[in-house]
Amino acid sequence: MTRSQIRDSAGVALYRHEAIGAVLQVRGEGVDARLCVLTAVRRSAPFAGVPALPSGPVEPGETLEESVLRHLAAKVDVAGLAHLEQLGTSSDPSRDPAQRTIGTSYLGLVSAGEEPELPDNAAWVPVDGVPEMAFDHRVVVEHAVRRLRAKLSYTNVGFALMPAEFTIAELRSVYVAALGHDVAPTNLQRVLTRRGQLESTGEMTSPGAKGGRPARVFRFVDRELVVTDPFAVLRPE
């Protein structure tokens, strides 16, 4: 593929740069909970009619983070994003069949139970059943899921998947969906409490509110990202 290369007056090559948002949310309750990603069917070429992640070009005055928030805002209420972080930058010269475009992707998280209004062409899709997607967006989804799973291990990022208050049964359902494997509720409660992430509100759910016995209500101690550093073993003693 030969393309004419645009250079500036100093002879330096110039490229399109786009911001890509992989927004994840655990949707559904109990055993039906699934980790999902927000997709939108593309309306124009290339890949018209194919699902893609919200994305688009960086404008001159904006940073990549501002750019991804702007492109996400066209699909979803970004005020509802509980967390946003950069994933990485893809630079395969042929990743965009039209023009060379360098793409920087972000992981966004929406808390369970939020139901942001979506445009007609947007939908939440379970991450273990992602269809063919435009560009390398399927690889970005895999990266986002891998990053989320890793950070659930060594940070308190679970706060961003959960509503402000929840029961241990609700916490477990979200973690099982996000991690992709079963987790014992007592174990989950013990581990997150030991790491200082989880605390009881002192309240109980109303009997029958969720059809069951009253249950203790919990919250995350922090609602911003903290590395809960488990490697105190290598710290000064």
Added chain:
Amino acid sequence: MTRSQIRDSAGVALYRHEAIGAVLQVRGEGVDARLCVLTAVRRSAPFAGVPALPSGPVEPGETLEESVLRHLAAKVDVAGLAHLEQLGTSSDPSRDPAQRTIGTSYLGLVSAGEEPELPDNAAWVPVDGVPEMAFDHRVVVEHAVRRLRAKLSYTNVGFALMPAEFTIAELRSVYVAALGHDVAPTNLQRVLTRRGQLESTGEMTSPGAKGGRPARVFRFVDRELVVTDPFAVLRPE
């Protein structure tokens, strides 16, 4: 600052994109060991005469990783890089005073004891005494150090800091320099062995080779990156 914005025929804004390499190595022995970063004094504007990380523009046919390796090769023997990974992408519109340039940075690691030949303008500088640097390169160095320290906790990346074979005293000296705090040698040996990273070669050092008693010789089990996942607590039981 107003700049004329170059756009392609479809009206999409175009940018310079550069690759930046933060190459770290633990240099010096015993208590003199220091975590250092490779810097090179810039020969041209902007920031002529100021130390910078090896960096430069991405060329049309290359990926970012190929680009950073090409720019690093001008300063250091890249065959000696034991590990290379992407750190992140900086997009502050004013990070380059000359032209808007989006920059993707990489962490490279050179094993202790390697002594790559450097050009006249290049030098290893301890990371805790980094001088003022060109652009946002000091922030990149901080990012590189933070990433290395985090990964020493949950991966086997220490292999890339060490020669093929070493004693526990040598291992400790490198870890103390890399982590920036003291580590007990027995604790370090126990933790890395328990995580399956470290094994004895069955050999001993020659008496007097390093001026001391013969010591057991160790190596890393793997010499490529493995996540040694300490979070089996949240795994299926």
